[in-house]
Amino acid sequence: MTTLDSELLDRLEALRTKYAASGQSLIDFLDGLLEADYITYWDYIRLDSLLSLQQPRTPHHDEPIFIMYHQITELYFKLVLHELDAAVAAPMPGTADWTPAHTEALTEHVRRCTRYFGALENSFAVMTDGMNREQFLRFRMALIPASGFQSGQYRMIEMALARLNELVHLDVRADYADVHDPLTLLDKIYWRGGATIAATGEKTLTLKQFESKYAKEFAERAVAFSGQTVSDRARILVDQGGMTDELRHALRELDAQVNVRWPMQHLKTAGRYLAKQPSDTRATGGTNWPKYLPPKFQLRIAFPFLWTDAEREAWGTSN
DSSP, X not given: OHHHHHHHHHHHHHHHHHHHTTTSOHHHHHHHHHHSOOOOHHHHTTHHHHHTOOOOSSOOTTHHHHHHHHHHHHHHHHHHHHHHHHHHHSOOTTSTTOOHHXXXXXXXXXXXXXXXXHHHHHTTXXXXXXXXXXXXXXHGGGGTTXXXXXXXXXXXXXXXXXXXXXXXXXXXXXXXXXXXXXXXXXXXXXXXXXXXOTTTOXXXXXXXXXXXXXXXXXXXXXXHHTTTSHHHHHXXXXXXXXXXXXXXXXXXXXHHIIIIIHHHXXXXXXXXXXXXXXXXXXXXXXXXXXXXXXXXXXOOOSOGGGSOHHHHHTTTTTO
């Protein structure tokens, strides 16, 4: 009992010190603890609220599958951003504050992101094989002009990983290779071309909605991430000889996961449900998915300096 009493007294003293800064005594906080109810699993994760978030727009049985998988996807994206925001907020390599521990932390952040994307890729059969095609083609019409194109979190993930120069539309990317103004680069970002009308260049309603919702936040992140992205950090480590084999492998895996395997899963599913002869069914957002989704057409590579010329030229073709 002496050991237990001593440990208990140490904890009480630590609590007294912690709560002294609030201007109230430890007794007040202990009284509050006595009055508080026990936490439950369902309250802690807000289960009732979570399960109430599925609001189908049609009576089709398979629409809730479509809704819930996209909600799960966005939760995984939030986990990815949780890691990337921490990575981008850390000291920059080459500065006095950077230590080997920061390299290890960056490696772990990257591995976690790959794990989250891997979980999504491995579970995509929920969408690819798990819905009735006839039902999908009917309930999807009630979703116009909403589109997975409008995932703001996915765009933020791209912006945290890659320099904006590497996200400029491929047709003009070479012209902007040496441009450093983040807002200029953001204006030329590749995904804008995925939701414009090819014949006129006019923005679709999907793109107009998307920009109205996220333009301010994207601009703020573009400025904040300029020179700070995971790619910027990796490049410094390569140039200064600080790139470890573990981090190099982790970065390449994440690049392939985000920019090849994940869009290829989308392409596979779109082909399953939307492709038909003699033409392809239009996407709900008006996006030209056969040309927008294939990685080889966009050549989005977050860390191009970690891949050989041959690997970059073959980007996305092995799938």
